[in-house]
Amino acid sequence: MRENSIDLRLRSFDPIEYLSPELFDLIFQHLSPKELMNCSYVSRSWHEEIGNSQNMKRIKVFIYHHTQNELNESLSRLFLSERKYRNISVNLGTMMFDEKVEQIARESSVKYRNVKFSDAKLYNSLWPIELSV
Amino acid sequence: MDIDRPSDPQVSVVSSDGTMFHTTLKSILLSGTIKDMIEHIGEGGVENMGAIPLQNVDSKTLEIVIKWIEHHKDNIQPTSEEIKDKTADFIDPWDENFLEMDLDKLYNLITAANYLNIPQLLWLSTRKIAMLIKNRTPQEIRSLFNIEDDWTPQEIEAVQKENQWCEEK
Numbered sequence: 001m002r003e004n005s006i007d008l009r010l011r012s013f014d015p016i017e018y019l020s021p022e023l024f025d026l027i028f029q030h031l032s033p034k035e036l037m038n039c040s041y042v043s044r045s046w047h048e049e050i051g052n053s054q055n056m057k058r059i060k061v062f063i064y065h066h067t068q069n070e071l072n073e074s075l076s077r078l079f080l081s082e083r084k085y086r087n088i089s090v091n092l093g094t095m096m097f098d099e100k101v102e103q104i105a106r107e108s109s110v111k112y113r114n115v116k117f118s119d120a121k122l123y124n125s126l127w128p129i130e131l132s133v
Numbered sequence: 134m135d136i137d138r139p140s141d142p143q144v145s146v147v148s149s150d151g152t153m154f155h156t157t158l159k160s161i162l163l164s165g166t167i168k169d170m171i172e173h174i175g176e177g178g179v180e181n182m183g184a185i186p187l188q189n190v191d192s193k194t195l196e197i198v199i200k201w202i203e204h205h206k207d208n209i210q211p212t213s214e215e216i217k218d219k220t221a222d223f224i225d226p227w228d229e230n231f232l233e234m235d236l237d238k239l240y241n242l243i244t245a246a247n248y249l250n251i252p253q254l255l256w257l258s259t260r261k262i263a264m265l266i267k268n269r270t271p272q273e274i275r276s277l278f279n280i281e282d283d284w285t286p287q288e289i290e291a292v293q294k295e296n297q298w299c300e301e302k
Contacts, residue, residue, distance in 0.1 A: 029259070030263035039271070060299070
C-alpha cells in the first residue's frame with residue numbers, strides 16, 4: 001500500500017516547469033492587474049516571475065503612509081523589491097526622506113522606469129540609483 | 134491555364150521524432166516560421182521541395198497544430214502586432230472545443246505555436262491557461278496545477294504589504 005501511495009502521487013502541472021519565462025508571461029497578458037497580484041501569492045517562483053513580468057508595466061504603485069515610520073518601511077520595501085515596477089507614485093507630503101531610507105536606496109540595485117515623485121528633493125536624492133526613462 | 138498545378142499544393146513536414154505529416158501549402162503558411170523558410174525557396178520550388186524538418190515539435194503536438202491550421206487555413210490571421218492590442222473578444226466555439234485538452238499537451242502546444250510563429254494559436258492557447266486561473270484563489274490555483282505551497286507566513290505577509298500598493302493602471 002505504501003509503495004502504491006508513492007506511485008499515486010499527483011504529478012505537478014505547474015506551467016512554470018513546462019514553459020519558458022517568456023511564454024509563462026504571455027498567460028498574464030489575458031489577466032487584469034488585480035488577477036496578476038492574486039497570482040503572485042501562488043508560490044515563490046510565481047512571485048518571482050510575475051515580478052519580472054512585462055505585464056508589471058500595467059501596475060501602478062501608490063505608496064500610502066500616515067507616519068514617518070510607515071513611509072520608511074514602505075520605501076525600504078520598495079527599494080529592496082525585486083519586482084520590475086515601471087509606474088511608481090510616491091507622495092511625500094510634509095514627510096522627510098530620511099537618511100536611513102536614502103542609504104537603502106543607494107545600495108539598492110533596482111532600476112526603476114517612469115518613477116514620479118511629488119517631491120523634487122526626493123527625486124534628486126534618488127538620482128544616484130539611476131532612474132531610467 | 135495550368136490545370137496540372139493544384140491551387141493548394143501538398144506540403145510535408147517531419148516532427149522531431151521522425152513522423153511525416155502531409156498538409157497543404159495554404160495551411161502551413163499560417164506558420165510564420167515555415168512561411169519564411171518557403172519564401173527563401175521561391176514559389177516555383179514548393180512542389181519539388183522535400184519534407185520540412187521541425188526539430189522542436191514532436192509528433193503528438195504537430196498533429197494538434199496541423200488540425201488547427203487546416204481548420205483555419207482560409208481565415209485571415211491577425212499579425213503579432215494586432216494580437217498585442219487584442220482584448221478578450223469573441224472566441225470561435227470550434228477553438229474553445231479544440232483547446233479542451235490535457236495541460237501537458239496544452240503547454241507543448243504553446244511552445245510549438247511560439248516556435249512556429251502562429252500568433253493567433255499562441256494567443257488562444259495562453260488565454261486558455263489564463264481562463265483556468267481567472268477568479269480562483271491562490272490555493273485553488275495551486276490545487277489546479279498541483280503546485281506546492283512553499284511560502285512561510287512571514288514571506289506571505291511581505292507580499293501582501295507590497296501588493297496593497299498596486300492599483301490598476
